[in-house]
Amino acid sequence: MSRYTVVITGASGSVYGLRLIEQLLIGDNEVAACFTDAGRDVCAYETGFDLPETEAAKAISRFLEIPAEAHKLRCISPSDLFDPIASGSHRVDGMVACPASMGFISKIANGLASDLPSRAADVALKERTPLVVVPRETPLSLVHLRNLTALAEAGAIVLPAMPGFYQRPRTLDDSVNFVVGKILDSLGIDHDLFSRWGE
Numbered sequence: 001m002s003r004y005t006v007v008i009t010g011a012s013g014s015v016y017g018l019r020l021i022e023q024l025l026i027g028d029n030e031v032a033a034c035f036t037d038a039g040r041d042v043c044a045y046e047t048g049f050d051l052p053e054t055e056a057a058k059a060i061s062r063f064l065e066i067p068a069e070a071h072k073l074r075c076i077s078p079s080d081l082f083d084p085i086a087s088g089s090h091r092v093d094g095m096v097a098c099p100a101s102m103g104f105i106s107k108i109a110n111g112l113a114s115d116l117p118s119r120a121a122d123v124a125l126k127e128r129t130p131l132v133v134v135p136r137e138t139p140l141s142l143v144h145l146r147n148l149t150a151l152a153e154a155g156a157i158v159l160p161a162m163p164g165f166y167q168r169p170r171t172l173d174d175s176v177n178f179v180v181g182k183i184l185d186s187l188g189i190d191h192d193l194f195s196r197w198g199e
Ligand SMILES: Cc1cc2nc3c(=O)[nH]c(=O)nc-3n(C[C@H](O)[C@H](O)[C@H](O)COP(=O)(O)O)c2cc1C
Pocket: 008, 009, 010, 011, 012, 013, 036, 037, 038, 039, 042, 045, 100, 101, 102, 103, 104, 136, 137
């Protein structure tokens, strides 16, 4: 079993982050999920899933229709700097910020570890743990592009939420699966979320 951290920030597209958590759990991975405050608000607005203050992991499992007892999901407050994912001594196989707001990208590109999500990303960069950031914004300013370049230079995988159309998606779900499948690919995790070109 592998262990992943998933951060959902206040960019549009929390559905991607929720699908990612679902797929990691179905694959029998351990998941530490953390929503920023804006991430929780935007998620509620866009998906109808309102993260509760207590028993948050159970609520996520219920929303994803995954039996809570069968999977290893933790949901951590963004202010909990005492959580293991804040430490480089904690072993983790990868971290994904999905969706990643431009505010979050700016923080981590500049080493500003002011809450648990940004501290965990800072740790991933210094420990050389795979870090995937899934930015969602358009158009991109030069400031955004410079911050994304800095992250790529520091070793992060920049994987924009840009669904392809050569798979001929028929539903929104197909497009969500395409992006989430690309995230899983970047972590070396098998999936069947989309069919591969030429196969
Ligand atoms: C409905 C809604 C959609 C948003 N979409 C985006 C977006 O796609 N990209 C982005 O960078 N910020 C977006 N924002 C703004 C962020 O939520 C805001 O900058 C917030 O401070 C980010 O905080 P966080 O990085 O701590 O989650 C959106 C805000 C709202 C209310």
